[in-house]
Amino acid sequence: MDQPPILEARDLKAYYITEAFGVRRTVKAVDGVSLAIRPGEIYGIAGESGCGKSTLLKMLLGEFEPPLTPVEGSVTYDFGEGQHDALDMSEGEVTATRWSRVSYVPQGSMHVLNPVRRIGDTFHDFISTHQPMSRRQTNERVAAYLAEFGLREGVLRAFPHQLSGGMRQRVTIALATILSPKLIFADEPTTALDVVVQRGVIQLLKRIQRDHGSTLVLITHDMGVQANLADRIAVLYAGKLVEEADTRTIFKAPRHPYTQHLIGSLPTLEDKVARVSLPGRPPALDDPPSGCRFHPRCPYAMEVCKTIVPPLVTLEGGHRAACHLITGETDHAAATSPALA
Numbered sequence: 609m610d611q612p613p614i615l616e617a618r619d620l621k622a623y624y625i626t627e628a629f630g631v632r633r634t635v636k637a638v639d640g641v642s643l644a645i646r647p648g649e650i651y652g653i654a655g656e657s658g659c660g661k662s663t664l665l666k667m668l669l670g671e672f673e674p675p676l677t678p679v680e681g682s683v684t685y686d687f688g689e690g691q692h693d694a695l696d697m698s699e700g701e702v703t704a705t706r707w708s709r710v711s712y713v714p715q716g717s718m719h720v721l722n723p724v725r726r727i728g729d730t731f732h733d734f735i736s737t738h739q740p741m742s743r744r745q746t747n748e749r750v751a752a753y754l755a756e757f758g759l760r761e762g763v764l765r766a767f768p769h770q771l772s773g774g775m776r777q778r779v780t781i782a783l784a785t786i787l788s789p790k791l792i793f794a795d796e797p798t799t800a801l802d803v804v805v806q807r808g809v810i811q812l813l814k815r816i817q818r819d820h821g822s823t824l825v826l827i828t829h830d831m832g833v834q835a836n837l838a839d840r841i842a843v844l845y846a847g848k849l850v851e852e853a854d855t856r857t858i859f860k861a862p863r864h865p866y867t868q869h870l871i872g873s874l875p876t877l878e879d880k881v882a883r884v885s886l887p888g889r890p891p892a893l894d895d896p897p898s899g900c901r902f903h904p905r906c907p908y909a910m911e912v913c914k915t916i917v918p919p920l921v922t923l924e925g926g927h928r929a930a931c932h933l934i935t936g937e938t939d940h941a942a943a944t945s946p947a948l949a
């Protein structure tokens with residue numbers, strides 16, 4: 609029997625709700641997202657900047673504060689002992705869960721590494737809040753763990769600014785994974801690193817996921833990184849999940865025009881000239897386009913796309929996509945199916 613999902617979001621709506629000078633503004637950054645992440649998989653969340661990836665991450669982590677407000681739906685974790693509500697954890701549950709069960713590799717290592725503390729002190733503070741340990745014990749444990757990441761013991765005595773960007777990112781990943789969490793979120797873990805260092809970080813994440821048997825949720829706009837790491841990919845556009853499938857299907861047979869665009873804009877070795885990107889940008893989400901939110905940029909937009917939101921339909925092999933081109937096809941197939949005649 610299939611294991612239950614380790615993380616599940618059902619019809620999740622999370623909006624930034626602000627009020628200034630009596631004017632209320634609602635930014636629908638996550639608008640009706642449902643997804644289920646299986647234990648042990650690498651699940652990629654893709655989409656251009658402004659599509660709602662970071663907002664979705666905050667909700668999946670259960671770490672949000674006003675103006676971001678959960679409006680509808682649910683997020684649940686299941687670590688094998690039944691479901692927990694991720695959006696309504698007590699302070700005690702947050703402390704027990706964060707880092708030891710659910711951890712997070714943030715965008716930019718400087719967010720978690722205190723610039724005026726040595727790396728060893730940061731690790732000690734961090735580990736001792738979860739597991740009482742002497743300074744010597746933490747140093748030994750951390751040195752052994754850092755060695756697996758190709759980092760020398762001397763790193764423990766260094767300040768963050770004394771390390772290269774790639775070393776800092778490896779230290780951040782070590783910090784997020786030393787307690788063997790079951791669920792790891794990584795937010796743009798390779799952005800801002802050069803290509804060679806990127807490759808090292810990708811291999812490192814793969815190895816951790818394999819060795820610890822953890823589940824990795826990878827948030828990145830970079831489809832090249834998604835292709836290298838993810839088992840399945842969800843594509844977000846303007847706060848909505850527009851397509852989800854295993855990585856091979858996403859790259860070989862994408863059904864949503866937005867996914868086709870994301871993949872089509874990836875350079876290949878055969879390219880002699882730069883690829884042309886799709887004009888326009890994701891819309892502002894306080895007043896998103898009616899109907900399909902992608903219709904103003906879609907090369908195949910039809911009348912129906914301007915008014916009716918396409919449903920997310922399930923295709924062969926659990927592939928899901930939300931596009932009227934597909935719904936039109938399936939309606940047509942149903943209408944002409946001899947079984948239904």
Ligand SMILES: Nc1ncnc2c1ncn2[C@@H]1O[C@H](COP(=O)(O)OP(=O)(O)OP(=O)(O)O)[C@@H](O)[C@H]1O
Nearest residue numbers: 624635637656657658659660661662663664892893
């Ligand atoms: N604090 C905020 N108040 C109001 N709107 C916000 C706030 N933070 C983000 N938004 C809006 O929410 C939408 C989704 O933003 P989000 O940062 O989640 O997207 P993203 O895909 O992660 O992009 P990026 O990669 O640039 O972070 C955008 O339209 C953004 O302008």
